[in-house]
Amino acid sequence: MSDFLTVSVLLATLASGIRLATPFLLAALGETIGQRSGVLNLGVEGVMLLGAYGAYYATLRTDSVLLGIVVGLVVGGVMGIVYGVVTLALKAEQGISGIGIFIFGLGLSDLLFQKQVGTPTPIDGLGDVAIPLLGDLPWVGEVLFHQNVLVYAAFLLVPAMWFVIHRTPFGLDVRAVGETPEAADSLGVSVERTRYITIFVGNAFAGLAGAALALELGIFQQNLTNGHGFIAIALVYFGAWRPAGVMAGSLVFGLVSATVLQWKTLGIVVGTTASIVGMFPAVLTILVLVLVSRRTGQPSALTRPFERGH
Amino acid sequence: MGWRGWLVGMLAFALVMAACAEEEDAGRSADDPIRIAMVGPSASNDLAFTQSMVDSLDRLGQDYNIEVDITDGTFVIEDAAVAIRGYAEDGFDIVLAHGSQFGGSLSEIAPDFPDTVFAWGTSRDTFGLTNVYSYSVQSDEGGFINGTIAAHMTESKTIGVVGPIEVGDIKLYIDGFVAGVRSVDPSITVNVNYIDSFSDVALAAEAAQAHVEAGADVMTGVSQMVVGATGVAREHGVLWFGSQTDQVPLGEEIVVASQIYRWDYQLSQIVEDLLNDAVSGRVITATFSNGGLTMAYNPGLPLADDVQAAADAVEAGLKDGSLSTGVE
Numbered sequence: 147m148s149d150f151l152t153v154s155v156l157l158a159t160l161a162s163g164i165r166l167a168t169p170f171l172l173a174a175l176g177e178t179i180g181q182r183s184g185v186l187n188l189g190v191e192g193v194m195l196l197g198a199y200g201a202y203y204a205t206l207r208t209d210s211v212l213l214g215i216v217v218g219l220v221v222g223g224v225m226g227i228v229y230g231v232v233t234l235a236l237k238a239e240q241g242i243s244g245i246g247i248f249i250f251g252l253g254l255s256d257l258l259f260q261k262q263v264g265t266p267t268p269i270d271g272l273g274d275v276a277i278p279l280l281g282d283l284p285w286v287g288e289v290l291f292h293q294n295v296l297v298y299a300a301f302l303l304v305p306a307m308w309f310v311i312h313r314t315p316f317g318l319d320v321r322a323v324g325e326t327p328e329a330a331d332s333l334g335v336s337v338e339r340t341r342y343i344t345i346f347v348g349n350a351f352a353g354l355a356g357a358a359l360a361l362e363l364g365i366f367q368q369n370l371t372n373g374h375g376f377i378a379i380a381l382v383y384f385g386a387w388r389p390a391g392v393m394a395g396s397l398v399f400g401l402v403s404a405t406v407l408q409w410k411t412l413g414i415v416v417g418t419t420a421s422i423v424g425m426f427p428a429v430l431t432i433l434v435l436v437l438v439s440r441r442t443g444q445p446s447a448l449t450r451p452f453e454r455g456h
Numbered sequence: 457m458g459w460r461g462w463l464v465g466m467l468a469f470a471l472v473m474a475a476c477a478e479e480e481d482a483g484r485s486a487d488d489p490i491r492i493a494m495v496g497p498s499a500s501n502d503l504a505f506t507q508s509m510v511d512s513l514d515r516l517g518q519d520y521n522i523e524v525d526i527t528d529g530t531f532v533i534e535d536a537a538v539a540i541r542g543y544a545e546d547g548f549d550i551v552l553a554h555g556s557q558f559g560g561s562l563s564e565i566a567p568d569f570p571d572t573v574f575a576w577g578t579s580r581d582t583f584g585l586t587n588v589y590s591y592s593v594q595s596d597e598g599g600f601i602n603g604t605i606a607a608h609m610t611e612s613k614t615i616g617v618v619g620p621i622e623v624g625d626i627k628l629y630i631d632g633f634v635a636g637v638r639s640v641d642p643s644i645t646v647n648v649n650y651i652d653s654f655s656d657v658a659l660a661a662e663a664a665q666a667h668v669e670a671g672a673d674v675m676t677g678v679s680q681m682v683v684g685a686t687g688v689a690r691e692h693g694v695l696w697f698g699s700q701t702d703q704v705p706l707g708e709e710i711v712v713a714s715q716i717y718r719w720d721y722q723l724s725q726i727v728e729d730l731l732n733d734a735v736s737g738r739v740i741t742a743t744f745s746n747g748g749l750t751m752a753y754n755p756g757l758p759l760a761d762d763v764q765a766a767a768d769a770v771e772a773g774l775k776d777g778s779l780s781t782g783v784e
Contacts, residue, residue: 155669158665159666165662256499260500260501266501266503266705268707271687363657363684364687365686367683370657372653372658403662404662404666407649407651407663410649410651411616411666412670421622421652
């Protein structure tokens with residue numbers, strides 16, 4: 147354990163935890179605003195896969211990481227429109243249609259990858275960007291301010307999302323629509339328009355989360371996200387539908403995963419013990435979910451379709 | 457049409473059906489291709505376990521008249537079970553359940569299709585059924601060769617290993633790799649990290665990053681998730697050793713050597729058994745001595761003469777039995 151408790155290893159673990167947390171954070175923030183407006187999207191994983199593939203393929207073909215990021219966002223947004231039409235216009239049950247979006251994303255991303263790329267081909271992904279002055283700070287500078295742009299973007303989106311939800315008229319509409327859509331409607335708020343916007347933004351974030359994963363790794367392969375989207379949904383509950391809570395949950399998940407990896411690397415845990423310790427992140431998430439669900443109520447209208455007059 | 461007409465019609469129909477049945481009973485003619493179906497857990501081009509079988513089927517097709525159908529990406533075992541049963545129902549001659557996780561399903565399906573040959577791996581269990589073959593690899597041998605080379609090439613005297621789950625040929629390879637390193641220089645630190653996932657690319661990347669932070673200048677890894685680890689290796693100029701397929705496409709500038717699984721060694725024996733009506737169900741293991749395992753070296757990253765000589769000596773020793781990896 148003494149090997150682990152050195153400054154360099156602790157800082158490396160912290161940096162690793164932040165990198166691991168970033169895709170979860172982006173996807174979970176998107177899901178948060180959607181759920182605050184009453185829409186559950188279980189298709190986050192599928193949208194992440196499509197965003198990841200779109201970003202990877204665009205970067206592979208053009209060598210432009212920036213274009214890759216834009217494509218990830220756009221793909222996510224388009225999937226948001228599709229999901230909005232399915233759940234809002236066609237009134238499909240949210241849980242089932244979300245699973246449909248997941249399966250669609252899983253299949254289409256793999257099909258496109260097989261047809262357009264084939265063998266996993268590395269790309270030059272996102273490089274680290276040092277923030278002037280802050281990056282030179284002892285210890286924390288290396289960990290916090292030598293990250294890629296999507297890491298910075300993800301963490302800056304937390305206060306931005308909080309501000310939008312809690313300090314803007316649109317955020318008020320979102321919260322009203324998510325709690326009592328009938329009352330919001332009676333006050334002239336368009337429930338459908340509000341939900342279309344949150345679904346669009348939420349899915350764009352999911353696409354960006356997929357892009358963050360593919361561009362950080364510099365590769366794509368079948369089922370690249372490997373359950374990240376589902377964990378992101380759990381982290382929304384973990385964070386009690388609050389951006390800061392979601393960030394805390396993402397960081398805890400990322401840091402615990404990074405710590406377990408370090409312990410394994412340093413031989414602090416081996417064999418069966420390592421496998422048991424490897425379950426810590428999931429066990430911790432379940433424990434917190436149980437505790438949070440007792441304390442905090444979800445948006446009252448979550449998963450409830452809105453029909454005027456009903 | 458009167459009742460006589462119906463009767464004649466039905467008799468004619470019965471005769472045609474009987475003729476067809478007779479033709480089926482006659483079995484496959486010599487000109488008919490052998491129909492082989494493969495169910496794989498990951499993508500056909502994963503540069504790892506599934507691709508090793510796809511490549512092997514390609515090689516098998518050079519020697520035999522075969523028709524191949526592949527269902528890949530069946531990481532959900534229930535999906536694989538449906539595909540395995542479907543292929544058997546469709547009359548394929550040989551059905552490959554390519555993944556040790558498919559054993560439970562296969563043990564239930566195979567007894568229902570006694571005329572179909574099944575093969576699965578990596579495993580050494582045929583469930584006592586005469587129509588089930590199992591295949592395995594002595595992957596510690598290639599691990600030992602890779603480890604020997606790695607020990608000669610590391611300057612930091614720290615080597616990292618990124619493994620998925622500590623089972624089967626994966627564990628054999630990694631244990632063999634560690635033994636190979638130790639055989640050259642016991643003082644070298646080998647950090648082994650099993651991430652408990654075959655497919656979590658992000659976790660594999662972070663495990664590799666942890667190895668780099670710990671000072672590793674050489675790494676190895678197995679399974680389809682290594683694409684994450686090789687990305688980190690490329691970024692930091694860390695040398696990489698592969699297994700299962702030739703992993704040079706993952707980094708021409710870092711991949712030194714790879715152990716290649718040549719499943720066609722086992723497949724050709726199964727096909728011969730089928731053609732000679734000698735299907736018996738048995739375990740077939742690939743080794744360097746029987747040609748089921750080979751090494752592939754990156755021509756763009758040639759080894760120093762003494763290192764290549766050391767690797768060749770180990771391979772020769774494994775082939776003639778004068779050398780053992782010591783891994784059990």
